[in-house]
Amino acid sequence: MFSCGKVTGLIELDAVDACVKTLYPLLQDGFGSNEGWFPNSVSDLRRTAEELSQALDNLSKAVDGYFKIVSTGGYALLCNLRTSVGVPNSMLGRKVEEQAVR
Numbered sequence: 001m002f003s004c005g006k007v008t009g010l011i012e013l014d015a016v017d018a019c020v021k022t023l024y025p026l027l028q029d030g031f032g033s034n035e036g037w038f039p040n041s042v043s044d045l046r047r048t049a050e051e052l053s054q055a056l057d058n059l060s061k062a063v064d065g066y067f068k069i070v071s072t073g074g075y076a077l078l079c080n081l082r083t084s085v086g087v088p089n090s091m092l093g094r095k096v097e098e099q100a101v102r
Contacts, residue, residue: 012052019045 023041 012048012055015048016045016052019048
């Protein structure tokens with residue numbers, strides 16, 4: 001996910017930003033002598049936007065995997081705490097109200 005000290009998604013975001021900065025003046029000032037640049041700029045923007053989308057998908061999958069690991073670890077920790085406290089098997093699975101009435 002890191003490349004040259006930057007997160008992968010940020011590299012693609014910078015590339016999209018650079019394409020927009022190239023394309024924006026062409027749209028504001030009119031094409032003039034730069035008509036040949038416009039299709040190339042649009043193609044570059046499309047390509048970099050697709051790369052950004054792919055990078056965000058990969059980042060989303062990595063974050064999802066991380067949180068699955070964290071939640072699984074948390075569940076395992078709770079199970080270990082529950083068994084180490086020494087809760088009698090007869091109490092496991094009972095509702096809180098049933099436990100208080102004893």
